[in-house]
Amino acid sequence: MPPHLLTDYLFVLVFLLVGFVFATIPVLLAVLITPRGTGLKKLISYESGMIPIGQAWIQFGVSYYLFALVFLAFDVDVLYLFPALVAYGSFPWRDLIGIFLFVGILSLAIVYAWCKGVFEW
Amino acid sequence: MVERFETPPPVQLGILNQMLDLCRANSLWPMTFGLACCAIEMMAAGASRFDLDRFGAGVFRPSPRQSDVMIVAGTISKKMAPIIVTLYDQMPAPKWVVAMGNCAISGGPFAYEGQYAIVNGADRFLPVDVYVPGCPPRPEALIQGLLELEDQLTGGAKRNYLRRFKRHPGNDQE
Amino acid sequence: MSQNESLAVILESSPQVTQLRRASRENDGFDFSLSIEPKGIPELARMLKDQGFFLEYLTAVDYGQTMELVYSFSKWIEPDRVQAVCPAWPMEAAPSICGVFPAANWQEREVFDMFGLEFKDHPDLKRLLLIQEEGLHPLRKDFVAGPQHSGDVVETEMV
Amino acid sequence: MLRKTLTDDTFYLNMGPQHPSTHGVLRLLLRLDGERIVECEPVLGYSHRGHEHMAQTRSYLRFMPNPCRMDYLAGLMYNHAYCLAVERACGIEAPPRAQFIRVICAELNRISSHLLWFGAYLLDLGGFTPFLYAFDDREDVLSILGEITGSRLTYSYCRFGGVARDLTPKFIELTKAFIPKLRVRLKDYDTLVSKNVIFINRTKDVGVITKEQARDYSVTGPNLRACGVPHDQRRCEPYSVYPEIDFEVITADGANGEGDCYDRYLVRMQEMEESLRIVEQALQRLPEGPIRAKGVAQEPAPPPGAYQYCYESARGMLGIYLVSDGSRVPVRMKWRTPSFSNLSILPILLPGTLVADTVAILGSLDLVIPEIDR
Numbered sequence: 001m002p003p004h005l006l007t008d009y010l011f012v013l014v015f016l017l018v019g020f021v022f023a024t025i026p027v028l029l030a031v032l033i034t035p036r037g038t039g040l041k042k043l044i045s046y047e048s049g050m051i052p053i054g055q056a057w058i059q060f061g062v063s064y065y066l067f068a069l070v071f072l073a074f075d076v077d078v079l080y081l082f083p084a085l086v087a088y089g090s091f092p093w094r095d096l097i098g099i100f101l102f103v104g105i106l107s108l109a110i111v112y113a114w115c116k117g118v119f120e121w
Numbered sequence: 122m123v124e125r126f127e128t129p130p131p132v133q134l135g136i137l138n139q140m141l142d143l144c145r146a147n148s149l150w151p152m153t154f155g156l157a158c159c160a161i162e163m164m165a166a167g168a169s170r171f172d173l174d175r176f177g178a179g180v181f182r183p184s185p186r187q188s189d190v191m192i193v194a195g196t197i198s199k200k201m202a203p204i205i206v207t208l209y210d211q212m213p214a215p216k217w218v219v220a221m222g223n224c225a226i227s228g229g230p231f232a233y234e235g236q237y238a239i240v241n242g243a244d245r246f247l248p249v250d251v252y253v254p255g256c257p258p259r260p261e262a263l264i265q266g267l268l269e270l271e272d273q274l275t276g277g278a279k280r281n282y283l284r285r286f287k288r289h290p291g292n293d294q295e
Numbered sequence: 296m297s298q299n300e301s302l303a304v305i306l307e308s309s310p311q312v313t314q315l316r317r318a319s320r321e322n323d324g325f326d327f328s329l330s331i332e333p334k335g336i337p338e339l340a341r342m343l344k345d346q347g348f349f350l351e352y353l354t355a356v357d358y359g360q361t362m363e364l365v366y367s368f369s370k371w372i373e374p375d376r377v378q379a380v381c382p383a384w385p386m387e388a389a390p391s392i393c394g395v396f397p398a399a400n401w402q403e404r405e406v407f408d409m410f411g412l413e414f415k416d417h418p419d420l421k422r423l424l425l426i427q428e429e430g431l432h433p434l435r436k437d438f439v440a441g442p443q444h445s446g447d448v449v450e451t452e453m454v
Numbered sequence: 455m456l457r458k459t460l461t462d463d464t465f466y467l468n469m470g471p472q473h474p475s476t477h478g479v480l481r482l483l484l485r486l487d488g489e490r491i492v493e494c495e496p497v498l499g500y501s502h503r504g505h506e507h508m509a510q511t512r513s514y515l516r517f518m519p520n521p522c523r524m525d526y527l528a529g530l531m532y533n534h535a536y537c538l539a540v541e542r543a544c545g546i547e548a549p550p551r552a553q554f555i556r557v558i559c560a561e562l563n564r565i566s567s568h569l570l571w572f573g574a575y576l577l578d579l580g581g582f583t584p585f586l587y588a589f590d591d592r593e594d595v596l597s598i599l600g601e602i603t604g605s606r607l608t609y610s611y612c613r614f615g616g617v618a619r620d621l622t623p624k625f626i627e628l629t630k631a632f633i634p635k636l637r638v639r640l641k642d643y644d645t646l647v648s649k650n651v652i653f654i655n656r657t658k659d660v661g662v663i664t665k666e667q668a669r670d671y672s673v674t675g676p677n678l679r680a681c682g683v684p685h686d687q688r689r690c691e692p693y694s695v696y697p698e699i700d701f702e703v704i705t706a707d708g709a710n711g712e713g714d715c716y717d718r719y720l721v722r723m724q725e726m727e728e729s730l731r732i733v734e735q736a737l738q739r740l741p742e743g744p745i746r747a748k749g750v751a752q753e754p755a756p757p758p759g760a761y762q763y764c765y766e767s768a769r770g771m772l773g774i775y776l777v778s779d780g781s782r783v784p785v786r787m788k789w790r791t792p793s794f795s796n797l798s799i800l801p802i803l804l805p806g807t808l809v810a811d812t813v814a815i816l817g818s819l820d821l822v823i824p825e826i827d828r
Contacts, residue, residue, distance in 0.1 A: 032132040033141065039126045039210025046184055046211050048470030049204035050481070059463040061488035121489060121808065153474050157501055157824050158526035158607055160478065161570070165596075165606075168573075168589030183474045196824075200426050201479060201500045202449050204471050228446050230519060231503045235511060237433050238425070238504045241446030257526075257607055320691075322542060324762030349672045351764075352790035356777050365775065365788075367762065371669075371683055374691040378762070398672040401798050409506075424499035424827055433507045434786075 066118040070110060077106045126248075127214055139275075145189065145215060146271040148177040152188035154208065156195025159222035159257040163194045166260035178267050185212040190270065192263070193243040196224035196231055202240050209247055217250045218243065219266055226252045299326060302346065302375060309342055311335025318378075325367065325376040333381050333389035336366065340395040343368045343377060350396040351376070353403065355383055355410045357436045362410060364389055388413035391420075409434040464492050467809075471500045475578045475813040478823030480797070482812065484804075491812065494804040496797060502827040509787035514540050514614070515753050517787075522608045524789065525825040527570055528768040530563040530599065530609040535765035537612040538693060539774040542763055543756035544614070551743040552616040553695045558736045559599060559611065561729040562629070565636070566595040567768035568722045568729075575719070575817040576647060579656050584647055591639055594632050601625045614754050616746030629737065633730050640726060648720070657715035661803050661815035664713065671799040675770025675792050676721045677819055679705045681713035687766035699735050701728050715818035722820070755782045769793050769820055791825040 045052055081099065088095045113119070151173075155163055166173050173179040182188040185208045197205060209218070220243045223229030228241035243249050250273060253266035306315055311332040318328050331339060340350070348368040355364050362384030369376040383389060391414040393400045403414045404423040411432040414420055425431055432438060442448070469475075469482040476482070479500035485493040505524055509517050521536040522529030534556050541548065548556070573588030596606045602625050603611040603618075611618055647653050663673060668681050678685055686703040688696040704724040706717035758780040765772045770792025777786040796819050803815055 033130050033137060035127045035130050035214040037126060037210070037212070037214040037216070038128055039206075041207045041210040044207065044211065046186055047468045048481075049208050049472040050468040050470045051207070053466040053468070056465075058465050060465075061463070063488070152472075154472055156479055157503075158523055161526055161607055164570075164574075165589060165593070168593075169586040170590060170593045183472075196501060196503050198500060198502055198827075199449075200502070201471060204500070208472055230523065231508075232446050233508075235440045235507070236446060236504060237431065237438075237440045237444035237507070238502050239446060240449050245447060246449045259606065322545065323760070324542065324764070328760075344669075349669045351672060351771070351773055352775070352788065354775065354786075354788040356786040358785065365760075367773070367775070367790075369764075371678075371685040372690055376762070376764075378760075396672070397670045397802075398795050398798055401794070422499075424502045426499075433504060434510065436510075 063118065063121060066113065070113050070118060073106060073109050077103065126210070127216075142274045146274040148180075149190045149217070149267060149270065150180045150182050150188045151178055151190045151192050151219075151267075152185055152208070152212070153181045153183050154191060154193065156193070156197065156201065157222075157224065159194035159225070162257040162260055163192060163221065163263060166263045171260035171264060173264065173267070176264065176267055176271070185209075188212060189215065190217050190219055190267070191247075192219045192221050193225040193247070193249075194221040194257075196229065197240045197243060198238050199240060200238075202246060205243070206246055217270055218247050219251045219253060219263075219270060220244065220247075220249045221253045221255075221263055221266065222258060223254060223256045226254060229256055299375065302377075303327065305342065305346070306377065309335065309339050311338070320374070320376070325378040327376075328378045328380065330380045330382075333364070333383070333386060336364075336379065336381060337390050337392050337395060339379055340366075340368075340392040344395055347371070348375070348377065350392070350398050350402075353392075353399055353406065355406045355412055355434075357384075357410060357434065359436050361385060362412065364406070364412070366392075383412050388415050390415045391417040393417060408432075411435065463487060469809075469812065475816060476823070477574060477817070477821060480821065480823045480826070482800075482816075484809070484812070486809065489808050489810075491804045491807055491809065494801050494812075496800055498823075498827055500827065501824045503824065505828045506787060506789065509784060511783065513753050513782040514756075514784065518610050519608065521789075522610065523824070524791065524828060525767065525769070525793075525822050526607050527567040527822055528563055529607055530603070530611060531560045531765065531767045532772065533609050533612050534560050535763060535767065535772050535774060537614055538765065539761065539763035539776055540614050540754055540756065543759075543761040543776050543778055544750075544754045545757075546615045546747055546750050546754075548616050548747055549744050550695070550741045551620075552745045552747075554736050554740050555617050555621055555745065556612055557695055557699070558621075558629070558733050558740075559603070559609075561732045561736070562595050562599055563609075564729045564768045565726050566592045566599070568726050569595070571722060571768075571820045572643065572719075575820075576653075578813050578817040579653065581647070581650075581653070584643065587639065587643070591636055594635070598625060598628045598632060601628060613746065613750075615750035616744070620745050621740070626737065629733065633734060636730060637727070640723065643723065648723070654716065656810075656814050657719060657818065659712065660715045660807070660811050661818060662712055662714045663799060663803065667799060667802065668713070671802075672795040673770070673799055674795065675767070675820075676725060677713075677718055677770065677796055679703065680717035680721045682706060687764050687771050691764055693763075693765065695736070698739065699732050701732050701735075704728060715814050718818045718820075753782050755780060767792060769822065769825070770796060789828055791828065793819075793821045793823075793825045797821055797826055 084099055167179055167181055191209060220226050225243045228239055231239050232241045251266045251270045253262050255262050306327055306329055311334055312329050315329045318325055320326055348370055351367040351369050353366050355362055364381050364383040366379040391403055401423055403417055406412050407420050408422045408425055409432060464485050464487045467484045467486050469484055471479040471481045481497040483495045483497055484491055505520050508520060521532035525532050569588045569592040573585040576584040600606055602622060603609045663681050665681050668678050682705050684703040684705045689703050704721050706721055756778040758778055761776045763774045772792060773790030775788040776784055779785050804812055
């Protein structure tokens with residue numbers, strides 16, 4: 001294992017460790033120093049003071065799912081923009097057109113969904 | 122008196138608790154929970170002239186999950202009592218109750234011999250910390266009630282330098 | 296007042312009206328007060344609705360031994376107010392006028408809630424305001440608040 | 455097992471007693487299909503305090519503080535209506551100066567009630583700034599009324615046969631300063647809200663009440679006037695000194711108002727200007743003279759009979775039906791409150807709308823819940 005590779009992996013390890021510690025400290029702190037409510041109805045889901053009627057496992061409109069799907073498409077789209085930005089700059093015009101092409105094709109998905117009426121509630 | 126439904130925290134350091142109490146005192150988030158006429162005075166206290174925001178208590182949270190103080194403002198009817206208990210249980214642990222108005226303290230003008238519909242006061246089923254009398258109490262009275270609650274938390278002006286702002290003379294010698 | 300005359304004629308002609316009394320608006324508040332049999336109420340309501348009346352309110356009055364139902368109809372622009380009074384308690388249940396005036400739905404439920412008076416063919420006659428407790432009709436003269444009604448009794452179970 | 459549990463796709467949601475937009479403890483049991491409302495059933499009684507039961511067991515004087523706790527936004531109007539009803543039963547007549555003072559205070563109370571409605575309604579629709587401005591103006595009105603009545607919300611200022619205290623010069627001076635100030639503010643609200651695209655989109659053609667529906671459910675007050683029906687108790691059945699005061703009944707743009715939330719908003723905003731005009735005229739015409747009728751018993755005992763009084767409160771027609779048997783305690787006192795029938799129309803307005811429209815419709819009806827539960 002060549003030494004410089006080792007130090008790179010070391011950085012990643014430290015980064016992961018700090019991230020993990022940074023996340024768990026507030027949770028741990030909250031458990032340790034705050035009092036705990038022991039009311040009877042504490043864990044019921046809040047519904048303006050009443051006990052919820054029926055259970056949440058029901059069929060409901062597909063429009064929510066489609067809305068989330070369209071968001072997901074663009075979420076993944078942003079994911080691919082990251083490497084493009086890192087490699088940006090060797091041929092500025094070519095990269096700019098490449099990004100516009102990529103985002104343009106994906107935004108056709110929005111146009112299709114719009115015409116199909118996904119956004120009508 | 123109803124005992125508090127809370128178990129103390131596992132780690133209890135003196136100075137840490139005082140610091141936490143000072144932070145909690147200066148950011149008491151009340152829950153919008155108006156029952157009757159006192160709710161209007163509570164809104165007036167939260168509005169522009171008697172600004173509750175000066176004391177960090179202006180953020181009225183609709184849901185009990187994000188609020189610290191339950192201001193019981195108005196008449197508690199028998200049909201409403203179980204709902205108030207549910208809301209109180211659903212509030213996160215360091216929570217306080219302010220009984221605003223005579224109805225929430227003792228049933229007020231509606232508590233008499235032949236009454237069939239109301240509960241005589243919030244302290245029948247909730248651990249009340251501060252009573253704000255009045256029918257309805259003026260917004261200044263509610264603000265004084267919240268300041269009283271903050272003094273209960275931080276030991277008042279005597280112990281805490283940050284709490285030494287000017288108040289009505291009666292409060293200084295304790 | 297000619298408009299009132301035609302109204303008076305119509306009121307006399309409607310069935311089941313036992314007695315029509317003309318009252319003055321200044322010191323009584325209504326123009327006509329007619330006492331009617333419970334059976335004639337829907338017919339009277341339908342007839343008044345054609346004349347452009349709307350149901351102001353419907354309530355019951357408990358005089359100790361007897362109870363009576365009071366209906367009040369009035370108009371929008373021309374100030375006419377007709378009050379119909381019909382004996383309720385010892386007699387059998389009055390028919391509901393939800394079909395003619397949907398506003399009566401809640402008012403009849405409230406009268407049932409407070410006085411315990413039934414209404415025939417009401418869509419869903421159940422309590423409107425009070426907790427579900429058998430026999431709790433507070434506006435009756437013979438109502439006495441029991442120990443369970445005292446202000447210190449708090450049931451924290453959802454009713 | 456999963457297939458068995460999934461039934462039809464509507465579920466019940468409690469827009470329940472503790473909800474910021476129900477202005478009190480009103481519970482709407484909504485059956486929803488996704489976000490669209492299939493069916494709505496208001497459940498009442500969470501702030502029932504037994505006012506009518508108290509009316510039957512107390513004398514007329516001891517019942518005086520109750521009316522203003524039924525509708526605490528228009529407390530002085532309820533107090534005024536109660537005194538007028540008992541005066542009609544006993545055949546007393548308040549002196550002209552007292553009647554003018556009562557009308558001035560009642561109209562100021564109407565302005566403070568509409569201002570609170572305006573602030574709370576815009577708060578429900580998401581705009582926070584109008585709430586702060588409206589409450590600032592409302593505090594002015596409350597300090598003016600507090601000048602002579604001593605209280606901010608629950609007034610017991612009228613007495614049987616007159617009023618408790620005479621107007622002080624400070625009251626007249628404060629009112630005269632307040633009227634132009636509010637007129638300027640109302641213009642600001644007009645530009646801030648009436649032409650706001652978001653507000654128009656949220657309220658235009660939402661919750662439309664037709665004239666037939668209004669008659670069936672006996673909706674009264676600004677909600678009825680927004681449907682284009684010029685029904686106003688002060689004009690159709692004039693009482694007190696209203697015949698001598700020149701004011702017009704506001705309906706939404708003439709008689710063809712559609713009766714949607716936007717029209718109800720416009721009617722209430724113009725009613726505030728009308729009330730200002732009434733206060734101005736009443737102040738000019740204020741006669742000199744006593745403020746209490748002579749020889750009125752502290753504890754009135756009206757002659758046996760049934761009396762009815764209809765009054766125009768801020769929310770609509772307030773009817774008091776009084777049955778007296780000659781003693782000091784009434785046999786029955788029925789309070790016909792406007793919000794009761796204004797709310798009863800909700801179950802036919804909501805089906806088919808979105809949950810967000812519920813907030814807009816409920817706010818536009820201007821309900822006060824203890825007035826419904828009594």
